[in-house]
Amino acid sequence: MAELEDKYFKGDLTVEELRELRRQVNATDDDTLGEAMRHRWMDGDLAEDDYTVATRPIWQRIETATRTAGHDWRRRAWKWMQAAAVFLVPVLFFSTYWFYRQEAVSPTGVAIFRTDAGGRATLVLPDGTSVVLNERSRLSYSPAEFNGTSRRVSFEGEAFFSVAKDSLHPFSIRADGLDVRVVGTRFNLFARKGVALSRLSLEEGKVLFTSLASHRQTAVWPGQVAVLDKQTGRISVEQKPEEVNDATAWQRxxxxxxxxxxxxxxxxxxxxxxxxxxxxxxxxxxxxxxxxxxxxxxxxxxxxxxxxxxxxxxxxxxxxxxxx
Incomplete structure (x- = not known):
């Protein structure tokens, strides 16, 4: 798979090779995939200029191939996605989500992952961070900015984050009325638009939890639950280890x-x-x-x-x- 990865970043992949890369990604377990992403991340191979140069010719070839190859392949892919009940593509190094550009990437080039009612999905970000999305949730980020120096995502819904450790590049989440900043940790975040309270339940590590309304920032430690009242901007933190376990009940x-x-x-x-x-x-x-x-x-x-x-x-x- 490494050879295909290298060809991808050089812009030398054919459409068939890109399909083969996607097949290998799907067949690789999460731990192996996460480790490969971490090495690629740490090697600094995801510079913005390289990414832009590499993806433009690849996308042009994919656009041509999918137009001329008919609709059978895309129809099969669409049926698979319906069965999974999610709009999600397994991702490796900012790559294969281009395969489903219409479903997963906005016209502005932002990578978007979302689940519908009853759906659930696991994705691995380019730095090795694992995110399990609960139903009716959405996560997005800019591949050009998520490039080795910045780790920022936007989020709405509920998800469990296992953030890859990188003390030099904190991982941040922007959600409705709040901001979360971490280095490496595991936590459940509930932050739905239209719901008055957002909740963060910390299993491991340390989190800085910020209200965008009041600009108050609070440190959260393992076993604690932080609750944000989005109207007042008030954050309350309590030691509730049993509720931390309950917060991930949706995964079970x-x-x-x-x-x-x-x-x-x-x-x-x-x-x-x-x-x-x-x-x-x-x-x-x-x-x-x-x-x-x-x-x-x-x-x-x-x-x-x-x-x-x-x-x-x-x-x-x-x-x-x-x-x-």
């Missing part, structure tokens, strides 16, 4: 509740399962629930609710009726 297909009202549980279930709940009979919506529901199986979730509250639950046409 779990919905974890601790002393939550039934009203809150139902609201989360409606969003997660894309259903509506109706109630018949007297049911106390302020009852407290502590437990775990599967995020990918409505039937199992309803079974737990049935046994916990001694109710009947029937589902029809996207509506769940709960009868006491």
């Amino acid at each position: 297909n779990e919905l974890v509740f601790r002393n939550a009202t039934l009203r809150h549980v139902i609201a989360v279930m409606e969003t997660t399962y894309s259903v509506k709940f109706r109630f018949s009979g007297r049911l106390n919506m302020d009852d407290i629930f502590t437990g775990t529901l599967p995020s990918n199986n409505l039937g199992e979730g309803l079974e737990i609710i049935r046994h916990s509250y001694h109710v009947r639950a029937e589902q029809r046409n996207g509506v769940v009726t709960i009868t006491k």
